[in-house]
Amino acid sequence: MSATTSATSRPKPAAPNSASTKASRRRRSPLAWIRGNILAATAIAVFVFLLAPNAVMLVMSFNSPVGKYNYIWNRFSANAWQHPCAVDDICTHMTLSLEIGVVVMIASTVLGTMAAFAMSRHRFRARPAVNVLLFLPMAAPEIIMGATLLTLFFSTIGSGSLGFWTITIGHVMFCLSYVVVTVKTRLAGMDPTLEKAAQDLYATPRQTFMKVTLPLVAPGIAAAALLSFALSIDDYIVTKYTAGTEVTFPVYVYGAVQRSVPVQIDVIGSMMMLVTMTGIALSLAVGRARTRKK
Known part of the structure; x- marks a missing residue:
């Protein structure tokens, strides 16, 4: 006890x-x-x-x-900020870069998306070789690429024809690889049973592509388009070799740094950053709103 x-x-x-x-x-x-x-x-x-x-x-x-x-x-x-175009035609050079970037974005996105679908959905003998060729622009140094393009343009169209379109061709060449890789990754992660289900419900190939495949791949295509635009508008080395007498914004900035660094360079860069952040925020807000509705 x-x-x-x-x-x-x-x-x-x-x-x-x-x-x-x-x-x-x-x-x-x-x-x-x-x-x-x-x-x-x-x-x-x-x-x-x-x-x-x-x-x-x-x-x-x-x-x-x-x-x-x-x-x-x-x-x-x-x-x-009140006078962003007050220095040495800086807005003219920026406008040229934006025009080239838009053309490059459209061309590289269309061509790269078609190439990505061809590489993902079709089997052919030259597929491994095409994969290697697509990765070459990403692996090759830009200075070598620029010098090679300059030699190509000199031997075909002549030095007097360098300008807007030669810059565009050079940018499309190296942006294509990034678009193909981005869209192929999106296609590889897509569930193939969704397309088969649409076909079982008597959807035509066009309807299947427009209502099933394209909406699922659209985020990858949009990301590839934005990436190609950013790469184009930011490029200096390839542009320097293929520009001729044209002066894009990166070429202007490089030349300006040797004699002065105006505040307007930071202003335009800040504008581009704020526009990009605003676009990302709007896309996230739209995505969340769609998710809540569902």
């Missing part, structure tokens, strides 16, 4: 206090949090590394520099 009483009279261990536990978690050092969340910390570091130049560009677009070089912060000014 005494043994039972002594066993039951022993004090029970106290439950951990939730408030003290939360306080101890709050007192954990940042280094301890990084050790416990290494993947999250790495992702944050990568995003900071990628976004820091864009943030600096946006901040420096509101700078009023001392001298010709917009490298050091002096004081706040919105004058460059």
